[in-house]
Amino acid sequence: MSPVSAARTASAETTDTSMLRVSGLTKSYSRGTSLLSRLGSSGPSTLKALDGVDLDLRPGEILALVGESGSGKSTLAKILVGSTTATGGQVFYRGTGALARRDRESSRRVQMVFQDPYSSLNPRLTVGRMLAELLLLHKIVPRSEVRAESVRLLNLVGLEEEVLGAYPSQFSGGQRQRLAIARAIAVRPDVLIADEPVSALDVSVQATILDLFTSLRAELGLSILFIAHNLAVVQHLSDRVAVMYLGRIVEIADTRELFAHPRHPYTRALIDSIPRMREGSVNDAFELDGEPPSPYDVPAGCRFHPRCALASEICRANDPPLLQVRPAHESACLKADELAAIPLPEPPQELP
Secondary structure, eight states, rough: OOOOHHHHHHHHHHTOSSEEEEEHHHHHHOOSSSSHHHTTTSSSSSEEEEEEEEEEEETTOOOEEOTTTSSHHHHHHHHTTSOOSSSEEEEEEEEEOOOOOOOOOHHEEEEEESSTTTTTSSSTTTTHHHHHHHHHHTTSSSSGHHHHHHHHHHHHOOOOOOGGOOOGGOOHHHHHHHHHHHHHHHHHHHHEEESTTTTTHHHHHHHHHHHHHHHHHHHHHHEEEEEESSSHHHHTTTTTEEEEEEEEEEEEHHHHHHHHSSHHHHHHHHHHSSSSSTTOOOOOGGOOOOOOOOOTTSSSSTTTTOOOOTOOEEEHHOOOOOEEETEEEEEEETHHHHHHTSSSOOOOOOOO
């Protein structure tokens, strides 16, 4: 664990009010050891999916986690729900270390909504049976109240009682995602982890699902970790935004603060890439070129420097930690002050 992570862990142990917190979290995967695997690969044999992640989810908040594909977002989500074990670091739930092997109660508290609703639903179970099995397994309500509770859950996600006898194949993509959300909240969790829940949906449906997460947070008091690759999706949904790049958090701040004062070039490039309707509103200097480096061979120094317009020799030689650059705003960039002097593009044009 890094000195910064160790210091944060020590100070947070006595004052931890977060719902979920990870400290110095790492996850590595090794290449196969067979002869075929060795012949088909060269270079480093360990993939670093997560490399010292520090993050906390506060009670009742929606925290957005954004970044390109391959940045480690889904790996972090799987560790938080207990489907994957971390290589190193710690996971805390309400200030207490999470169990290495989750029991039924700890699994109930943290639920996940997946990107593809169809593959996450059992096609052989009707909606009513799917919900009934969960409610009875976790002893949420007596058997006599299962149907009424199932109807209440469906109403919460905008569906009606008549869908109880239907199968997942009979629904549209947006309706299936509503069913997946109903299943997740059926066991009355404290935390909901939504892993790219709208990226597989039509644009016309995405807004209704985003509104649903907002209403569920208000009605049920959920803490939500909302994972996305598009900053525009979470701009009006989240309370805070954490930006992830190549296995690390590189910037985190309140949503308005981050959009108004980005202090990492990667965040700035993501903001600049949001479509706008005005000519000259995009700054080509922050256009992302190429793909992220391979997680098998993370660049020395700042991991973003091969794609950064502001990179210099100091960036290639030093790996910056996540430090406070403004009140309640942290960034892992040696050029944060230099970036602050570059004007932002005009905000996206609002529809009439």
